[in-house]
Amino acid sequence: MAVPLGTTGPDSAARVRWRLAEVAAVVDETPRVRSLFLTVPGWPGHRAGQHLDLRLTAEDGYRAQRSYSIASPPEDPRIALAVERIEDGEVSPYLAGEVRVGDKLELRGPIGGYFVWNAAAGGPLLLVAGGSGVAPLMAMLRHRAAARSDVPTTLLYSSRSFEEILFREELDRLAAADPSLRVVHALTRSQPEGWAGQRRRIDAEMLEEAAGLPLPEALAFVCGPTRLVENVAIDLLTLGYKAHRVKTERFGPSGS
């Protein structure tokens, strides 16, 4: 089992070394997102919120490298990634479409010591995600559950449609089992009939209503497309969150 690392990171030599991981399972989570479960011999362990670098090498030697957040908690011996297929992308269509169980992938990590949370850090926690940006926040929620933490936590999660909500059933289960966890969905493009949740992009009003957390002591983690992350960070500062308590991770350029 991977060793939870608390507040200290694995040594830097282990983090920069490229390792050969094996794909142990693939799961289609939504029409555009696939989870890859990897076994990584010698993995030094990680903290919830960290990411890794993955590199692909073509037969002619051409290499492409991208970052992916680790969606599995430190307690889990397998590394889980949630890769969203970007239609004209170089790497994600391969990872989210072509990769098969038993394939080998080169990766290095874990990377990042800023966008991380562990149960000992406490809260209250406000997690805000857009699309596949929920991946590192899922590692935090899974770690929170494994550590039996009851830190008051809200996940405000923006997806285009009901079908595109990543980890929906697991989130429902976690929230149903834990009165200190609140999960609020916003569907920006289409909503099923009778949808009682939010139906627009995340804005200051929604953050204030949905969070239901005492300010300004809440600790916020915001992850997703660049525009969402930047807008939410500005809204949180306007609402009185302390700048050093708002942590952000940008996945890419698109809006959501």
Ligand SMILES: Cc1cc2nc3c(=O)[nH]c(=O)nc-3n(C[C@H](O)[C@H](O)[C@H](O)COP(=O)(O)OP(=O)(O)OC[C@H]3O[C@@H](n4cnc5c(N)ncnc54)[C@H](O)[C@@H]3O)c2cc1C
């Ligand atoms: C720290 C970090 C963690 C990340 N974690 C994840 C993760 O857990 N899951 C995940 O799916 N992605 C994640 N990403 C994004 C990932 O690294 C790639 O950028 C993404 O998979 C696209 O790569 P590509 O080669 O398919 O597209 P590229 O060939 O790099 O780009 C193709 C086109 O798509 C645009 N584009 C690139 N990235 C995105 C994006 N994210 N959304 C919309 N348009 C984009 C580009 O501007 C370009 O026009 C993360 C990025 C960072 C920096």
